[in-house]
Amino acid sequence: MPAVQETVERVKRIDVDQYRYGFETLIDSEKAPKGLSEEIVKFISQKKNEPDWMLQWRLEAYRRWLTMTEPTWARVDYPKIDFQDLYYYAAPKPKKTVTSLDEIDPEILKTYEKLGIPLREVAMLEGVEPKPGEEDPARRKIAVDAVFDSVSVATTFKAELKKAGVIFMPISEAIREHPELVQKYLGSVVPTSDNFYATLNSAVFSDGSFVYVPPGVRCPMELSTYFRINERNTGQFERTLIIADKGSYVSYLEGCTAPQRDENQLHAAVVELVAHDDAVIKYSTVQNWYPGNSEGKGGIYNFVTKRGDCRGNRSKISWTQVETGSAITWKYPSCILRGDNSSGEFYSIAISNGFQQVDSGTKMIHLGKNTSSRIISKGIAAGKSQNTYRGLVTAHRKATGARNFTACDSLLIGDKCGAHTVPYIEAKNSSATFEHEATTSKISEDVLFYCIQRGLSQEEAVGLVVNGFVKDVLQQLPMEFAVEAQKLISISLEGSVG
Amino acid sequence: MALLEVKDLKVRVEEREILHGLTLTVNEGEVHAIMGPNGSGKSTLSHVIAGKPGYEVTDGQILFKGEDLLEMSPDERAAKGVFLAFQYPVEIPGVATMNFLRTALNAQRKARGESEYSTPDFLKKVREVSKSLNIPQDMLKRGVNVGFSGGEKKRNEVLQMALFEPSLCILDEMDSGLDIDALRIAADGVNALRSPKRAMVVITHYQRLLNYIVPDVVHVMSKGRVVKSGGKELALELEASGYAQFEDAA
Numbered sequence: 001m002p003a004v005q006e007t008v009e010r011v012k013r014i015d016v017d018q019y020r021y022g023f024e025t026l027i028d029s030e031k032a033p034k035g036l037s038e039e040i041v042k043f044i045s046q047k048k049n050e051p052d053w054m055l056q057w058r059l060e061a062y063r064r065w066l067t068m069t070e071p072t073w074a075r076v077d078y079p080k081i082d083f084q085d086l087y088y089y090a091a092p093k094p095k096k097t098v099t100s101l102d103e104i105d106p107e108i109l110k111t112y113e114k115l116g117i118p119l120r121e122v123a124m125l126e127g128v129e130p131k132p133g134e135e136d137p138a139r140r141k142i143a144v145d146a147v148f149d150s151v152s153v154a155t156t157f158k159a160e161l162k163k164a165g166v167i168f169m170p171i172s173e174a175i176r177e178h179p180e181l182v183q184k185y186l187g188s189v190v191p192t193s194d195n196f197y198a199t200l201n202s203a204v205f206s207d208g209s210f211v212y213v214p215p216g217v218r219c220p221m222e223l224s225t226y227f228r229i230n231e232r233n234t235g236q237f238e239r240t241l242i243i244a245d246k247g248s249y250v251s252y253l254e255g256c257t258a259p260q261r262d263e264n265q266l267h268a269a270v271v272e273l274v275a276h277d278d279a280v281i282k283y284s285t286v287q288n289w290y291p292g293n294s295e296g297k298g299g300i301y302n303f304v305t306k307r308g309d310c311r312g313n314r315s316k317i318s319w320t321q322v323e324t325g326s327a328i329t330w331k332y333p334s335c336i337l338r339g340d341n342s343s344g345e346f347y348s349i350a351i352s353n354g355f356q357q358v359d360s361g362t363k364m365i366h367l368g369k370n371t372s373s374r375i376i377s378k379g380i381a382a383g384k385s386q387n388t389y390r391g392l393v394t395a396h397r398k399a400t401g402a403r404n405f406t407a408c409d410s411l412l413i414g415d416k417c418g419a420h421t422v423p424y425i426e427a428k429n430s431s432a433t434f435e436h437e438a439t440t441s442k443i444s445e446d447v448l449f450y451c452i453q454r455g456l457s458q459e460e461a462v463g464l465v466v467n468g469f470v471k472d473v474l475q476q477l478p479m480e481f482a483v484e485a486q487k488l489i490s491i492s493l494e495g496s497v498g
Numbered sequence: 499m500a501l502l503e504v505k506d507l508k509v510r511v512e513e514r515e516i517l518h519g520l521t522l523t524v525n526e527g528e529v530h531a532i533m534g535p536n537g538s539g540k541s542t543l544s545h546v547i548a549g550k551p552g553y554e555v556t557d558g559q560i561l562f563k564g565e566d567l568l569e570m571s572p573d574e575r576a577a578k579g580v581f582l583a584f585q586y587p588v589e590i591p592g593v594a595t596m597n598f599l600r601t602a603l604n605a606q607r608k609a610r611g612e613s614e615y616s617t618p619d620f621l622k623k624v625r626e627v628s629k630s631l632n633i634p635q636d637m638l639k640r641g642v643n644v645g646f647s648g649g650e651k652k653r654n655e656v657l658q659m660a661l662f663e664p665s666l667c668i669l670d671e672m673d674s675g676l677d678i679d680a681l682r683i684a685a686d687g688v689n690a691l692r693s694p695k696r697a698m699v700v701i702t703h704y705q706r707l708l709n710y711i712v713p714d715v716v717h718v719m720s721k722g723r724v725v726k727s728g729g730k731e732l733a734l735e736l737e738a739s740g741y742a743q744f745e746d747a748a
């Protein structure tokens with residue numbers, strides 16, 4: 001049997017059920033009643049001890065949401081979601097303010113341990129120090145904010161970050177402790193009226209991370225948030241807000257997993273980034289939500305709005321994403337290049353397998369002079385999946401000297417999947433230079449056989465070829481996560497080759 | 499001792515029979531040349547021995563060290579010591595040659611239940627061999643065969659042969675696309691690997707290569723069969739009189 005056909009055969013027997021994070025944590029939780037109403041919005045706000053301005057903000061979003069309809073333009077297909085049949089709030093019990101890791105439900109700690117996420121900063125600090133001059137990436141400090149269902153359960157290295165002046169805390173806490181910052185920036189990049197899911201998120205978001213890096217500060221460690229959906233029928237609506245003040249630098253990573261469930265779960269996050277003059281924000285995502293089983297049952301609906309505002313001159317925002325999970329992905333991390341000489345980057349690896357549907361890409365909105373953007377997208381489709389790159393690059397009338405480079409490459413494994421490229425380009429001034437390259441190729445039988453003849457298994461061969469295909473993007477990830485992402489890529493393709 | 503025994507092998511590709519009962523025995527330490535016109539089935543034979551998908555064996559058998567080779571997956575065959583140097587080595591973008599060599603070598607060792615090479619041992623070995631083959635170190639940092647010249651690709655094949663230490667090397671048209679100097683370097687590399695425990699099957703269309711890699715036995719293939727076997731002088735004879743005389747014999 002030819003190698004590709006064999007791959008296809010194996011895809012038929014695909015076992016996405018080997019999803020490794022599919023376990024469920026049995027903990028007591030507190031839920032709001034099912035469905036959505038002003039009462040529920042008030043309930044969430046009250047649970048969070050929010051000030052009145054926050055409640056009003058939510059209610060306004062809720063009322064707006066009632067007038068909106070779901071977008072249908074993406075190349076994804078799913079049954080209508082009954083928004084009244086979801087829980088909008090779930091929190092692990094007992095719900096009290098936790099001040100140290102010891103107060104967290106041990107079951108939750110165990111969950112994060114199983115996921116390999118270092119919540120125990122102590123253990124890390126006590127680890128064997130690498131020899132001088134020899135940097136051990138696994139031991140570099142990473143501050144983690146862990147969000148379990150609707151609630152942030154732990155944030156590590158808070159004290160050390162505070163010393164540097166960096167604020168890193170759950171957004172629910174920031175609303176109480178830094179209302180002036182939150183009020184100033186929340187909704188300033190993604191307005192409450194932006195789109196159906198973002199508006200819904202504005203009404204019901206329950207937690208997420210908040211980061212503020214003061215002028216001139218280089219954040220002393222990687223910041224990261226791990227999201228975990230555990231509860232059944234529960235939507236997760238987290239909200240992340242990152243502000244890099246003048247001349248500051250921050251690198252942030254988000255990771256996501258969910259248990260295996262037969263029903264679909266909704267995830268509608270909003271991420272807002274603001275970069276002032278000369279500031280740099282690097283935002284990386286390793287998304288591994290449950291993708292559904294071999295029949296396409298279950299899995300996460302991932303409808304996410306991510307946008308960065310290069311508000312200051314010479315500011316820079318860089319999105320890197322490795323997308324392997326979710327039944328449906330609808331996601332376009334974007335940059336508004338407002339400041340003169342600002343730049344935006346989008347590096348993406350999107351892998352779809354089984355019955356997954358991915359519609360993802362980016363928007364680069366050039367408003368300032370001499371702004372530049374770069375888009376490198378690598379789509380890999382296997383099984384019966386559909387993988388679409390959708391991108392928009394525009395240059396405003398005043399954006400003289402705007403430059404964009406876009407390269408979209410798609411790789412197909414088998415012949416039941418599809419890859420699509422939908423680029424929109426719009427230049428309103430003649431000095432803009434936009435370059436676009438796109439390729440689609442099939443994984444070659446000859447290349448696979450070459451590797452196998454040298455001793456690699458079929459599966460290792462596919463993993464190797466795919467990792468080579470995505471190398472340009474992997475290199476953009478912080479080193480410790482590049483290794484993780486590389487493994488994840490092989491794991492998520494395992495189903496495609498047996 | 500017989501290392502490779504091909505007995506009355508019949509092979510089909512897409513319903514068409516390409517090999518019509520081919521028999522060939524190669525003993526340890528021997529170098530065999532297989533010569534024949536284009537389309538006579540030389541590459542097909544090498545692919546079937548290596549286990550490339552897409553070929554249907556309808557009759558006959560292949561024994562390797564007395565074991566049924568056709569029962570093994572292609573990666574198992576590689577781990578057991580079957581190496582095929584391709585006529586057209588493929589490019590693998592984004593995969594550094596060094597990383598590829600190491601991944602492949604360790605995969606083979608693991609399959610044999612041997613321990614992985616340590617980094618220093620591996621590097622030392624690669625450096626030694628690549629030096630003798632005139633392969634610069636920065637070539638090893640590039641993607642596998644990406645942007646390599648024809649000669650570099652072939653030398654990269656010989657480099658792998660030297661690293662993996664297979665007991666059977668099949669070289670498919672190693673001379674195609676090489677100038678004399680490139681051919682000499684590659685052939686020297688191959689000759690350095692001749693050993694009493696290792697056998698080689700050198701597939702070629704032209705006699706030229708056999709001036710550099712001198713065979714013990716020469717076989718002439720025509721229309722899916724071995725039609726004549728003899729000593730190295732058979733190659734010269736062919737050079738002088740051409741393949742036409744065998745067309746009828748087939």
Ligand SMILES: Nc1ncnc2c1ncn2[C@@H]1O[C@H](COP(=O)(O)OP(=O)(O)O)[C@@H](O)[C@H]1O
Nearest residue numbers: 511512516534535536537538539540541542543
């Ligand atoms: N994949 C294939 N599909 C169809 N015919 C093939 C295929 N591979 C080889 N053949 C045919 O088999 C015959 C032998 O080819 P090959 O083994 O490549 O010969 P050689 O290497 O001696 O030139 C040729 O007639 C060729 O057209």
Ligand SMILES: [Mg+2]
Nearest residue numbers: 540541585671
């Ligand atoms: Mg040939």
